[in-house]
Amino acid sequence: MSTGKLQTLERGIALLRLVSQSPEGIRINELAEQLGLNRPTAYRIVATLVDQTMVRRLEDGRIVMGVGAYQLGARSSDSIQMLARPVLETLAQATGATAFLSMAEGDTCVVVMTAEPRDAVFNIHYKLGTRHPIDRGAAGIAILAARPETPQDSEDIRFCRANGYSVTKGQLHKGAVGVSSPVQLQDAGLTGLEFSIGVVALEALEITQAAKAVPDAARQLVGALS
Amino acid sequence: MSTGKLQTLERGIALLRLVSQSPEGIRINELAEQLGLNRPTAYRIVATLVDQTMVRRLEDGRIVMGVGAYQLGARSSDSIQMLARPVLETLAQATGATAFLSMAEGDTCVVVMTAEPRDAVFNIHYKLGTRHPIDRGAAGIAILAARPETPQDSEDIRFCRANGYSVTKGQLHKGAVGVSSPVQLQDAGLTGLEFSIGVVALEALEITQAAKAVPDAARQLVGALS
């Protein structure tokens, strides 16, 4: 193969992905099978990744993610935030409300980044790192709406799926209104990362306007990340 | 080479590391130079990693971390927390105080995980994701103490470096006492990831006991992560 992709590296990353999807750990045999490699090959990839602290082996041989991967992720979040920053700023300006980027983590929804409008007299300060149950608040609803339909989906979720944005009033805080859209990274071939972007404000929020600006911002972000 | 490590994969990870240390992006030429590869080789590695969304290329060619890396990191944090959990639980039980794991992020210090003592009447609830300036509070001080000495180091930092743990009273909250130790991952060959572990309690905290238990927990955690 002259130019093009490096097979060994591709396999290594693929293996890393598989490990990351197995919080309880995964065995070499299973890795080999799932990736269509033979055992020795999988073994060598694992050995290399262990050496680099990207994965670790538990006492019984199971393989789990390592500190190195965590480190890379922490650093790359900076890079992502650099991209998201302008989108959030614009959104905050356009709507006059506090813009946020949230992310699913298990059954909770975490605030990853926020931007506040420059020239508003009052605005909501949405604390970084705040967690809510994923089924409450506009951000979580938007993320749920991006998942495959289920019969138990709430009214809010179905609304969001149909219209491209969620609206919630007072679900997280009395008097607070939120509008949010999923960041559809699946469209860009990314699965397993669930973000939503949106705005939150006092009841004065102009929903009609936000209902345009928010999905727009979501699309922009997908573009920027792909 | 019969057994042993896979060169291509090693190089790929090394490259990924370098990129992660360059928030503003890095050029192929520089990657090649720093890693001792020739340009085509670096190019092929980058092409492969781009394909896997581990890195992205900016319009002008610079290379930055991608969403894939973020994803892996997010997942591996679960795995790390699984390891840290028992250490924190034990620490909380032993001291009767709320135990925490914190991490440096720029010039702030973030609470990553906590454990509360089972049978205490009162205990402090330390909110996940809380951020403080890194130079205030026991956790941040401990992290600073693990860094190379500087002339500007505060009294608290020097104390921690000398004794292996930091003690602060009321720096973050009136009446709250914190004891913390750095998680010395450098010893395990990991650089760039700065954690500290510790406890926080009302003034009643038995500092002598905590001063033993906390550094101990830190050592355990280093062992578990390496």
Add this chain to the structure above:
DNA sequence: GATCATGTTGCACTATATGTAACATCTTTT
């Protein structure tokens, strides 16, 4: 005590990654 599952190493083969050289753009210099 035999069979199976899992982790690990040796070895011969060749597919895979490599380095050299060359080409394509795009800047900067003269």
Add this chain to the structure above:
DNA sequence: AAAAGATGTTACATATAGTGCAACATGATC
């Protein structure tokens, strides 16, 4: 405006690096 320099990218021949087979080691299961 041509020339020289960066930078990104592709072609091709070579040999090194990765592969698969087979075998061995260990522990679990029957």
